[in-house]
Amino acid sequence: MGSAAPAAGSLRARYLVYFQYRGTDFNGVVAVRGAQRAVGAVGVQNFLEEAAERLNPVVPIKFTISSRTDAGVHALSNAAHMDVQRRADQLPLSPEVMTKALNTHLKHPAIRVLQTFRVPGDFHARHAATSRTYLYRLATGCPTYNQLSVFERDRCWALRAERLRFWNMEFESQSFLYRQVRRMTAVLVAVGLGALTPAQVKAILESRDPMGWSQTCMAPAQGLFLKSVLYGSLAEWNPASTQEENQGFQGQGSHRSNQRLEARA
Incomplete structure (x- = not known):
């Protein structure tokens, strides 16, 4: 996922997020949008992004998933990167605070964030995986x-x-x-x-x-x-x-x- 330029008067920080989930309740890890979401299908990414929005970012937060998994497949540890833009008068959240904040706002008990890292702005969770x-x-x-x-x-x-x-x-x-x-x-x-x-x-x-x-x-x-x-x-x-x-x-x-x-x- 390409990243847009930071909004005027804001600071952007990129994070690598490790997370796990029990896949039984989900239509896969990738977010479900539009009509499918309206009929009840949902992806793990939907809940991650909804939790991230509770951080009050300047622009909506999107997760770029490292490894796609199908409906019913679980993850002991998957990864994604996200860009968080905050106002210029706000310092970027530390990785430790970010992990705690995401877990606090996650609304599904079958998902948990394991750990978060600050990474360079050009880091890509899918392409950089070794x-x-x-x-x-x-x-x-x-x-x-x-x-x-x-x-x-x-x-x-x-x-x-x-x-x-x-x-x-x-x-x-x-x-x-x-x-x-x-x-x-x-x-x-x-x-x-x-x-x-x-x-x-x-x-x-x-x-x-x-x-x-x-x-x-x-x-x-x-x-x-x-x-x-x-x-x-x-x-x-x-x-x-x-x-x-x-x-x-x-x-x-x-x-x-x-x-x-x-x-x-």
Whole structure:
């Protein structure tokens, strides 16, 4: 998102905001505008921007989201940048005060701001990201969805198998293709269940068919979490790693896939 010149008599400060959310109640992270909003669809960004407007900025505040997530997908830590313009007689808010203020004004309990940084005026939350990590959670050994613990519903993909066991799969890359993680997960699960062989997976990849099996079948949204978005010198600090929510995701059978695929339009 390009930034307009500061309004006359105002000072502009750009912030990088890390935030988390439980995606069950949202139509994705991106704001819903116009007619869709009128019929009840809402994005996480809508609530973030409404909270930011309570700061009484000179011009409306818009969040530029680092990583888009679909309806039902969660985030242990997503990121966005925003420009805040205040009157010339008002100093920019400190990152600590900004974090507290946004959390105070957030009107949905499934969203929380983790931490805020002051960044240069040309910083871009999406383009500057050096690494994104997604986590997909599977539960095996659950005959029916209703037998899954109420604390795990809408937070994993429940599959039938011999015994109850939780599996974590992590995928890290600078960027991802549209729904790539859900498609890769579906293929891996199909191999595990015997519906696909490794040779068939190889053939799928080599076919490059946009309507192939991996393009039309994908894992459900509720098992997917955006775990972290990292930025150069900030890469050593992972907001999600310090959160209690992340502690419950250290299950057995962890599989890590290091992808180096550039997203294309």
